Amino acid sequence: MTLVILAAGYAVRLQPLTLNTSKSLLTIGGRKILDRIMEKVLSVKEVSSVYIITNARFFENFLAWRKASKAEGQAVSILNDGTLTNETRLGAVQDIAFAIKERSIADDMMVVAGDNLFDFDLNRFVEFAGAHSDGVSVALHDIADIMLAKNFGVVGVDKDNKVIDFEEKPEKPKSTLVSTGIYYFPKDKLSYIREYVKMRNHLDAPGYYIAWLAKRDKIYGFKFTEDWYDIGNIESYKKADAEYLKKERNR
DSSP: OEEEEEOOOOOGGGTTTTSSSOGGGSEETTEEHHHHHHHHHTTOTTOOEEEEEEOTTTHHHHHHHHHHSTTTTSSEEEEEOOOOSGGGOOOHHHHHHHHHHHTTOOSOEEEEETTEEEOSOHHHHHHHHHHTTTSEEEEEEEOOOTTGGGGSEEEEEOTTSBEEEEEESOSSOSOSEEEEEEEEEOGGGTHHHHHHHHTTSSOSSHHHHHHHHHTTSOEEEEEOOSOEEEOOSHHHHHHHHHHHHHHHHHO
């Protein structure tokens, strides 16, 4: 299984913290966000290779990170999508397509957004996806705040965990169950990504692609109750930093 980490954004809402540093390389609770994600990723024995997609602006930073981290010596590659500014960014969906084409990915693929933190075991998600291999799987979390849900992909699932409704950043959310930026794509579903990218529509947030796909194929929702943090602005960054510092002290 191939693992793709999306880290090519410019995180303008986190400036000045992200003027010279990728959001994924910011420190939360004394450790870089990417290091925390990689700890989860490398615990999954099915993962045979990891591709981290960044941009030309931060490419050297990620190479330096790999050299200094536990990723050195692992099957971890840093891909440069060639963009230099937020205005010229490819968008997350197109970055996924870029990785597929650049490295000729043809096996099952898990995608993790490089700006979120989660406390559940990724092995559970992989096990769930394997049991629902006739469709794409998405990790979901109930954020229990209807106003906050406006900022995410809001999901409806049936009793069999099949996604029956998906709306990206709705003005009037139907629930507080949201997508967390963690996806599993069986290899026979990768062609849909190429088809969607050709349409040149809503290529930034993966949720738009998932909403489109939900009308064409099966999607399953894996719900977890452990902590999840979306680092979207300075306020959420400071909150996550404080809470992880507390967790580290209590270990």
